[in-house]
Amino acid sequence: MNFRKYLVLAGVTxxxxxxxxxxxxxxxxxxxISLHDFxxxxxxxANPWVGLGIVFLLGFFASYMSALSWAxxxxxxxxxxxxxxxxxxxxxxxxxxxxxIMRWFGIALVSSGVGFVTxxxxxxxxxxxxxxxxxxxxx
Amino acid sequence: MIRHAxxxxxxxxxxxxxxxxxxxxxxxxxxxMKQIGDLxxxxxxxxxxxxxxxxxxxxxxxxxxxxxxxxxxxxxxxxSWNDVSLIGPxxxxxxxxxNAIAARFFLHEHVDGRRWAAALLxxxxxxxxxx
Numbered sequence: 701m702n703f704r705k706y707l708v709l710a711g712v713t714x715x716x717x718x719x720x721x722x723x724x725x726x727x728x729x730x731x732x733i734s735l736h737d738f739x740x741x742x743x744x745x746a747n748p749w750v751g752l753g754i755v756f757l758l759g760f761f762a763s764y765m766s767a768l769s770w771a772x773x774x775x776x777x778x779x780x781x782x783x784x785x786x787x788x789x790x791x792x793x794x795x796x797x798x799x800x801i802m803r804w805f806g807i808a809l810v811s812s813g814v815g816f817v818t819x820x821x822x823x824x825x826x827x828x829x830x831x832x833x834x835x836x837x838x839x
Numbered sequence: 840m841i842r843h844a845x846x847x848x849x850x851x852x853x854x855x856x857x858x859x860x861x862x863x864x865x866x867x868x869x870x871x872m873k874q875i876g877d878l879x880x881x882x883x884x885x886x887x888x889x890x891x892x893x894x895x896x897x898x899x900x901x902x903x904x905x906x907x908x909x910x911x912x913x914x915x916x917x918x919s920w921n922d923v924s925l926i927g928p929x930x931x932x933x934x935x936x937x938n939a940i941a942a943r944f945f946l947h948e949h950v951d952g953r954r955w956a957a958a959l960l961x962x963x964x965x966x967x968x969x970x
Binding site: 781817 | 865866868869872873875876877878879894935938939942943946948949950951953954956957958959960961963964965966967968969970
């Protein structure tokens with residue numbers, strides 16, 4: 701693991717909850733939109749919060765794909781689940797929501813799971829085409 | 840009573856659909872990315888457009904994205920039958936465990952005690968965070 705890889709994992713962790721929060725904030729500003737109101741759904745993108753949320757979710761997808769290109773799925777998913785903790789902390793300290801004891805306990809469990817997996821190797825097997833460019837050569 | 844049972848049945852069917860399609864999507868995307876190679880190195884050598892084209896030409900990537908779309912609509916279906924406080928944590932935590940099993944058998948990842956512990960701790964933590 702080098703600094704770039706930690707940065708990619710941080711991207712997976714941070715972009716998803718921030719993107720979801722921005723989408724939620726923007727959609728609450730727009731109010732209820734019916735599934736039949738297709739124009740309304742398309743126009744939702746024009747809301748700056750929704751647009752910014754989509755940009756963050758694109759950032760999440762790019763980071764997630766990048767992480768999967770050099771790490772196991774069973775490493776990336778638990779390692780990036782700190783996003784749940786981040787979302788709870790945003791709710792507690794930015795939105796001033798109350799967090800129950802059970803929720804703090806859940807945060808502790810998720811954090812310990814992340815600690816467990818990140819203390820091990822990120823990749824446990826070699827794939828046939830693991831050297832970058834082997835497949836790239838066919839394009 | 841019957842109405843409540845039907846609502847619960849539909850919600851759990853939706854959760855099952857989310858878990859299966861989401862795990863399938865993650866496994867397929869992981870396989871696609873391992874085939875392509877380290878995206879950071881590829882982008883530095885050949886450029887971003889090349890990397891995007893490479894991903895779009897990979898059939899595992901395309902089917903994986905399709906599976907994630909099915910998962911998203913299954914989640915929406917589930918939410919129309921029951922509360923987000925049941926559907927969200929149940930689907931997320933079961934997906935962590937299903938992914939560990941699927942990665943073991945389909946991606947041949949070495950899921951040792953440490954990784955099982957991590958998947959189970961995160962799954963339990965996600966359930967508790969719903970309270």
